[in-house]
Amino acid sequence: RAAPGGLTPRGPTNTAATRFYRGGGGGGARGAAGRHRKVNLDDDQKVTVFQGGTSLEANWTLDNDFTLTSISSYRWWDFTPRNDDGLDVPATYNAGVSVQDKQYSQEFRLASPTGGFFDYVLGAYYFGSNLDNKSFAFYGPQADVWNGTPTGALANVSSVGKGHIKTDSFALFGQGTWHLTPRLDFTAGIRGTYEEKSAWVNRSAPVGGAAVSGAAAAVRQGRAGAYDSGDLNQYSTSPSGLLNLSYRFTDDLLGYATLSHGEKSGGVNLAVGTAPVAGADSLLIGTERANNAELGFKSTLWDRRLQLNANLFWTQVNGYQTNAYDDANRVQYLTNAGSVRSRGVEFDSTLVPLRGLTLNLNGSFNDVRYLAYKDAPCAPEVALQPGAPAACDLSGHQVVGASKWIANANGQYQWDLDNGLQPYVTASYAFRSRAVGTVEDSDFAQIPSYAVVNLSTGLRGDAGGGQWDVSLWLKNAFDKTYYTTLWSAANGGYEGLLGTPRTLGVTGRYDF
Structure with missing residues (x-):
């Protein structure tokens, strides 16, 4: 769990109880709060x-x-x-x-x-x-x-x-x-x-x-x-x-x-x-109500070595359900966030260019916005100002958690040895564009775009009527620091979950 970042709380800021871990450049997801994976804890978590x-x-x-x-x-x-409060007091x-x-x-x-x-x-x-x-x-x-x-x-x-x-x-x-x-x-x-x-x-x-x-x-x-x-x-x-x-x-x-x-x-x-x-x-x-329209195709081409599917979609959701934060009572709660429109295009493809090599590529463009959300909670940079309004109008804003661009590429090459063993190597690339981290769309609660690369190699074989598989894998090969989700915390701060750091491991399995 990342320590709170973002806005400095209003009120007395020189006392021990208001010190918290801040990232540079505005803190929160946009700063360095999670880069060194440090938190302030003085109790069990x-x-x-x-x-x-x-x-x-x-x-x-x-x-x-x-x-x-x-x-x-x-x-x-x-x-x-x-849950500790993320403070050292x-x-x-x-x-x-x-x-x-x-x-x-x-x-x-x-x-x-x-x-x-x-x-x-x-x-x-x-x-x-x-x-x-x-x-x-x-x-x-x-x-x-x-x-x-x-x-x-x-x-x-x-x-x-x-x-x-x-x-x-x-x-x-x-x-x-x-x-x-x-x-x-x-x-x-x-x-x-x-x-x-x-x-x-x-x-x-x-x-x-x-x-x-x-x-x-x-x-x-x-x-x-x-x-x-x-x-x-x-x-x-x-x-x-x-x-x-x-x-x-x-x-x-x-x-x-x-x-x-x-x-x-x-x-x-x-x-x-x-x-x-x-x-x-x-x-x-x-109740949340959704109407959806979709137009697409599915195909098998190139002597069945290429599968290519794509579609256009349009969805409108009325009474959209999402989480919000009550700063006065310091609780998360579920609420209806007006109406939302999602529209875009997505595709998925699988190519086998030569024996043993399989390539997958898929992605989407999704423009998700509030059509009407006039009584939304205000971002801390607004709510913590003197004379702040009780609610804000987020109509036209991007919906929380929805990246506009998503792309995934995967590849696997496997071959057969004379003794029946099957070595293989795999690689994958996953990209997510910037996403709004919390419902109020604060400048300090944006999840930046990120890409993660995973690699693995392994060996398969048959034994006892089943198949064994031993693999060596490397997740997040370039040790990218990124947030998977954020949520609102006290005093205009934000907390979040970091993605898995670079991790090396071995997996063994037997299927029968």
Whole structure:
């Protein structure tokens, strides 16, 4: 985890509690904060994860060659973090959210025989989830200096909140393909989903700290005071649909056009945040709805030694769901960020120029912008100024996390030895252009463009009815320092995850 970088916090900056690791040239992702992989830690930092799951698929061939499929699955996830505040002084000893989640699903599908004028699939699906979380913050003696709160408001205070959400989702779906001519196919599909969510969020009274009154007491109550949301319920009905027309111009060239609509259900923020002031309804997130159009082709050329696929796409998302940061309460939360438009082109190719050599090249251009986001959070360089507005208009801005240009190139050469062994060498190049790091599009939260090169060499062979493979690999061969993601932190700072540094390793495997 990278130490906070970016803007210097407002307020007293000469005290120990406001010193934090800064990068040069503005800090954050644009500076050198991560170059030497240094952080300021004065307490433990770790994450514990226990997870598992199982699934069972059964298929029955019925009369007239119909196929009935059943897929049952169960998965559990237990996540417990311990997060230092990134400072070398005791502002916060530990803060985070632990999660325990259990998920289960059941699907039934009936597929018709293929080869006739019309074939189809019908099905039903159920998904259930029970999720509990615990949000916690254990403040140290310097908490008020770092948080800019009145003396005694948060110092040596502990705050614990709990949340629970139960989800039941039911869906019916069907998709059919009409083979109108030997070369022309028309496909239509529809899905209807009904979902129920029931939840609650509460926070216990704060523990510890000195007796306070006035402004300090008000801040403690707002940031760490007891709260109970009561029962929260959300019901949604979400239709989805697909229309596709495909035409095989030749045996090696297929063209297609697709129109589709999809929806992502809403949810509940299981952290108290601003709910004591804004009301429990502020914890609810609305449904995300997407409309998509695509025009493309798939081809096999050069005596089947070249596969080349490409498409143009246009997508508009209304009620776009993304993460934002509440600086007043120092919590991340999910929100609906207006409407978003994504449009561009992508391609994928595989070439076998000679025996044993395979080359892959793929890439995309994707222009993703907010069409309308007028009540967006403001960047720190705006929000921390005197008289700053309560919200900013990000309409027309690039959407968080979306690189405009992406390119990947991969190559592998393998050959056979007389004794049945197969040596090989591989190389890959991955490029990502600049991306916005956080939703408010701060100048100090941009992820610069980067490229990573990976190399490997190995040897394969057959033994005991299976195949063994031993490889020597080098990831990030040129030791590029780059951020994979950023998120907002206190006092206009940003934190992020660095990509894997140059790493040399050996892998052995046996498949049977």
